[in-house]
Amino acid sequence: MKPIQKILIANRGEIAVRVIRTAKKMGIKTVAIYSDPDAQSLFVQSADEAFSLGGTDARSSYLNVDKVIQACLETGADAVHPGYGFLSENTDFATKLEKHGIRFIGPKPHSIEAMGDKIGSRLLVAKSGVPVVPGYEGASQEMSVFQKEAEKIGYPIMAKASAGGGGKGMRRINTPEELEPGILSAKRESLSAFGDDRILLEKYITNPRHVEFQIFGDTKGNIIHLHERDCSLQRRHQKVVEETPAPNYPSNLKTKMSEAAVMAAKSVQYEGAGTVEFILGESGEFYFLEMNTRLQVEHPVTEMTTGLDLVEWQIRVCQGETLPQIQTPPQKGHAIEVRIYAEDPKEGFLPSTGRIHHLSFPKRDYLRIDSGVISGSEITMFYDPMIAKLIVWGEDRITAIHRLIECLSETIVFGPKTNLQFLQKLVSSNEFAEGKVSTHYIADNEQELLSDKTNDELKLAFAGAVFATKEPLNPWIKETT
């Protein structure tokens, strides 16, 4: 296969900058595509060429398949890196590119499709021997059937609305006595919310952890894993902190889970970078959750502990090269990533927009910053308000945590509100240090995580002092004594 000459990055911000960095290192030309609000962005300036898509919101720009393909044809790009989000898991896009002879740096459309469907992928990987959450999703809605199935699954169980979403129509059922009233109430709620009262049962995992495996496949059928990542700290199913290796994690469990991850990937003849996600229970039972058929936001922690460049691997695999190693490389030290967002934790984490007057990070050998913005950039309402990913490395987990706390406290963002202080509190907690957090941790400790150290009066006193030393006397501010 001919080597790739020019990559168009069908994305924006931090990940576009990240992909351009590797392409340049490999001597490959890059094309950035951009919407009107992004015209002055860092990623547009970083690429060799830039192509305007017009439009403001994602739908009229980065998500518009025809416009993006047009950009490829006009700039002569022979490959597309989709980043994550946007068109990265869109089979229509991947198929259309193929028809134009443009390579999609990602898995084959059939793999994306197979893993895109929650129930379909569950059945598929279960067939290859990967454990899935025990459950009942049969057609019969008879109470006697539910009772029999619940016994088989084992309590506690979760009754879920088949049509559900957003936590509606869900009931935790702890004992056989709670089964009938629980199911009936879930049915009532589901009927009023979705106009459908079908219920399915799933085993309830107490204090679960979210552990996922980075996997990689080539066109020759080789599939390996590149170790796990623990992403248990989540807020409303959004990952907040990601690390590798997973803390308090026995090696025999790791072997079993990594084998299952590779099996799941093999079930769809996977090529390129992907992630197999598992839910891990307190007593070491684990179940397949889903597979992400793309590079992920948290890939830098894997890179920092293996020394690999996963984007380079993606490009090489896409060119038909064999994986540089067909055995899992060793992992060195510990890496943790946090995502800094322009959002206001005290207002329900609502996105906060506006100009970044100043943005600075400490400089350390063990610190990596992946960012798409600089001082003077604007955070707009049109896209994800991520400011940067901050990734630290340490010889061991405790060192990494100390370094992370220090780097976060030295990071300055003046302009929009951010989650920086929230992140500091989170990674400074004893529970995190002990590696004892589950996916419920943030929700259960929100009040504590949102409190301030410095009181408001002292803050205002500093502000007043700053104004007083910086300003001449202002005649419009009257004495109010």
Next chain:
Amino acid sequence: MDYLFESKTGSISVHVSGSAVRVRKGTNSIIYQMDDFIAKEIHASNSEQIATLTMKDGSILKYLKVRNEVFLHWKGETWTAKLAERSYEASGQTTPEIKSPMPGKVVQISTEVGREHLQGETLLILEAMKMENAVKAPYPCRVEEIRKSQGDLVQQDEVLIILHRIDSEKT
């Protein structure tokens, strides 16, 4: 010197006198001696005018002033204080001309010719002494003429807007 800061619960006054700073919120007031905190000011401002203060406990306070807002970073916490907008209502004024209350710069025009306003609605914003000042309608009115454009520098008592008074027959 007194400063009024905006907060969710209303304006908070901060009085600075030498190194004593008094913060008053409703009937509560707290006094801080800044000398107890600040060791020295380092004039190491870079191109972005980030200023640095060394505190007595060894910590560093960094700040940046952007117009009527100040951003501060201390001990890992970041916060913003925004000076309350001063409003200029020519209350009791009956003449049709709105004159500039001070020398300044027109930063925003919030109306257009022909638009009707209730008393107290903002007509334009004038920046003076790095503070934003809202010029508000002195009575129910319709805008007849706008004499200045955004970005214009104006002298005190220059005519900004000419209004037509609307009698209060409408509710």
